[in-house]
Amino acid sequence: MDFTTFVKPSNGGSGDADAGTNELQFWKHVKYIENHGKQEDDYEYCMTEFLRMSGIYWGVTALDIMGQLDRLERKHIIDFVKRCQCATTGGFAPCEGHDPHMLYTLSAVQVLCTYDALNEIDCEAVVRFIVGLQQPDGSFFGDKWGEVDTRFSFCAVATLTLLKRMDQTIDIEKAVKFVMSCCNQTDGGFGSKPGAESHAGLIYCCVGFLSLTHRLHLLDVDKLGWWLCERQLSSGGLNGRPEKLPDVCYSWWVLSSLTIMGRLHWISSEKLQQFILSCQDAETGGFSDRTGNMPDIFHTLFGIGGLSLLGHSGLKAINPTLCMPQYIVDRLDIEPQRLSRP
Amino acid sequence: MEDDMAVDANNEKRVLCEKIIRDINAVFLKDADLASFEIIPKETNCNKSPVVHVEHNLGLESWCAQHVYDHAHRTLISHRRQTSQQQLRTLQQQQQSDALAKYLNVALLINPDVTTFWHIRRQLVQKNRLSINKELQFSALVLSIKPKSNEAFAYRRWLYSFQSADAIDWPNEISICERSADRCASNYHAWSHRHWVLRSGPCLLQSELMRTEKFLRKHISDYSCYHYRQVLLGRAYELCFCMPSGEAQPQLGSLLELLAEYGLPCEPNTEALIQLMLPHMNRSSVSVQRLRSFLYCCNVAAYDMRLCKEQRALYGPRDCFELHRRAALKFIVEQCVRLQTEPRTATMDNSLQLDKFDYGQHPFLEAVRQAESALGGKHQRWCNLHLNFGYPVAEATWRD
Numbered sequence: 001m002d003f004t005t006f007v008k009p010s011n012g013g014s015g016d017a018d019a020g021t022n023e024l025q026f027w028k029h030v031k032y033i034e035n036h037g038k039q040e041d042d043y044e045y046c047m048t049e050f051l052r053m054s055g056i057y058w059g060v061t062a063l064d065i066m067g068q069l070d071r072l073e074r075k076h077i078i079d080f081v082k083r084c085q086c087a088t089t090g091g092f093a094p095c096e097g098h099d100p101h102m103l104y105t106l107s108a109v110q111v112l113c114t115y116d117a118l119n120e121i122d123c124e125a126v127v128r129f130i131v132g133l134q135q136p137d138g139s140f141f142g143d144k145w146g147e148v149d150t151r152f153s154f155c156a157v158a159t160l161t162l163l164k165r166m167d168q169t170i171d172i173e174k175a176v177k178f179v180m181s182c183c184n185q186t187d188g189g190f191g192s193k194p195g196a197e198s199h200a201g202l203i204y205c206c207v208g209f210l211s212l213t214h215r216l217h218l219l220d221v222d223k224l225g226w227w228l229c230e231r232q233l234s235s236g237g238l239n240g241r242p243e244k245l246p247d248v249c250y251s252w253w254v255l256s257s258l259t260i261m262g263r264l265h266w267i268s269s270e271k272l273q274q275f276i277l278s279c280q281d282a283e284t285g286g287f288s289d290r291t292g293n294m295p296d297i298f299h300t301l302f303g304i305g306g307l308s309l310l311g312h313s314g315l316k317a318i319n320p321t322l323c324m325p326q327y328i329v330d331r332l333d334i335e336p337q338r339l340s341r342p
Numbered sequence: 343m344e345d346d347m348a349v350d351a352n353n354e355k356r357v358l359c360e361k362i363i364r365d366i367n368a369v370f371l372k373d374a375d376l377a378s379f380e381i382i383p384k385e386t387n388c389n390k391s392p393v394v395h396v397e398h399n400l401g402l403e404s405w406c407a408q409h410v411y412d413h414a415h416r417t418l419i420s421h422r423r424q425t426s427q428q429q430l431r432t433l434q435q436q437q438q439s440d441a442l443a444k445y446l447n448v449a450l451l452i453n454p455d456v457t458t459f460w461h462i463r464r465q466l467v468q469k470n471r472l473s474i475n476k477e478l479q480f481s482a483l484v485l486s487i488k489p490k491s492n493e494a495f496a497y498r499r500w501l502y503s504f505q506s507a508d509a510i511d512w513p514n515e516i517s518i519c520e521r522s523a524d525r526c527a528s529n530y531h532a533w534s535h536r537h538w539v540l541r542s543g544p545c546l547l548q549s550e551l552m553r554t555e556k557f558l559r560k561h562i563s564d565y566s567c568y569h570y571r572q573v574l575l576g577r578a579y580e581l582c583f584c585m586p587s588g589e590a591q592p593q594l595g596s597l598l599e600l601l602a603e604y605g606l607p608c609e610p611n612t613e614a615l616i617q618l619m620l621p622h623m624n625r626s627s628v629s630v631q632r633l634r635s636f637l638y639c640c641n642v643a644a645y646d647m648r649l650c651k652e653q654r655a656l657y658g659p660r661d662c663f664e665l666h667r668r669a670a671l672k673f674i675v676e677q678c679v680r681l682q683t684e685p686r687t688a689t690m691d692n693s694l695q696l697d698k699f700d701y702g703q704h705p706f707l708e709a710v711r712q713a714e715s716a717l718g719g720k721h722q723r724w725c726n727l728h729l730n731f732g733y734p735v736a737e738a739t740w741r742d
Contacts (some may be wrong), residue, residue, distance in 0.1 A: 186572055241528060242665055
């Protein structure tokens, strides 16, 4: 499908600012992402160096969903990723000079999968890094200094799945047991550690984890689905926990979780789509967390991702478990578990 | 010529940044009780030091923050880009590691999210270049500018791993969590850290129940606090906790009130309550302690149900009031069922078989089931889902 002919490129702001955020400002977002990496003297850029690898993954994925991946320099990005692999531990740092961590190891592998360049790094070393971080109770440290979080459980299985090294590496049973111990019986949701508050982002990580380990039957789909639907507010937007404001990134985490659970139809799609579109910055491009705020690359990916899950035209399909273009996941011959719509 | 000027300008910048960093660290050295840090909004440089120190509060004028951070950041990253051997030499050398600490202080106060900078501090602690107590103070300083900083909380947990449990000031740690939660609504990491204190320290259940109630009355829609209170209740029951029995009959006023509201007035004594709430329980298999704790915890849950009702009357309907009342109700119903179901487990077993339970045989639970049906379709659907109350409800849309 050639969607570049479908969407009209627009070069100036339209006179009516409101109209600009009722439809997808496709080319504005493309330009926004393209320019994102080019402001190395920018203060914000320096301040966010500690997550650069994830920033690259967000930009690469968003552009690929929009079919514009070739606007970025493949070689430049792959070289950057390679330089960030730690020779001692095998893990990836967010940027040179920073320490390796589970989060940036996943982002690095996701970027390389998108570019079909896994052969450029030492994959065995990555496996060793991940296996070395699993704890006796099945949980995972983020790095050698010892923080436990269900996000890292997700990162571990997602990375190993992409590397096709899930078999005979980590202890999957124990890992599952730990993730399920983070389930809150009062609402069916999941937190970062046992006893922690249910949080949509962490629910995505745990549901994604169960999807990758093919254990979705362990979920109480009705209870969790209910909780996720309670995230939708009258504005149409989704929040991450009770009493919080809506945020575009939850459009991703709640929606992808519901999709994996086969319950996407439980959310009002039209109102949500309106909310996501209202978070666009019609002047600079990009999405912000909510209407009227400053855009950033993180919310841009999840805005685009959410719209793709809702079936917005002009965007490639996105895989809800791995948050990567579906054609890449297909190309890798990976099929995370998904529950069908009842 | 232009290049020379650029180099000169850069040198000047560097010299200025070095001076500001020195000034900041002078404050650190001078003030052993430094308690807070903030960036003072000031866009122009008035040709005097941007470092402000007033009564244990440290401030840095905003006009220089970007440049100072940039400089400290570059210095620290170039340290990290050396070989491990070179880095080790720096850490082991007193003067050089002191210098590193100077940059770390500034960089982390301006940008607390940089994990690698916290790692360098950890290495310095391991090499005895930084003291644990001063590091606890530093992380508290970071929390004063970023009460949500998970890095700061995680660092505290790491530091405490070197100390024995009885050497730690647990109430102080709770205060830090509370201050952070006070400043930042639904502060996930503060409440998560508080949960770590709860599990790692001595029994703080009683004081925590009191403190969280105070907090809820002040921050009426901070759901993180409500959730933590649900965790407290669960933990109390798990530990068979109840008030020490100085008196013959424990204080169970809220529970008695709740029973009256459900149309089941009860004599204010333990035996009558047990007969009413647990008529089919096998008494011989349940300890006195477990029963005492059951009544105590149900009383707390009943108290919370009333609290939610009162808050709703005062402030209007809010999600948190509804959610917390549901959680408290669920606690009471589930524990009643659990104690009257064989085989029975003493701990919070997740596989409680509510769908096999016949509410009709239990006057108390049946009265609850009847009364709760009056609270609308959405509540009925929730009760069906979580408590298996079996109301005949039409499958409306999820949004009702």
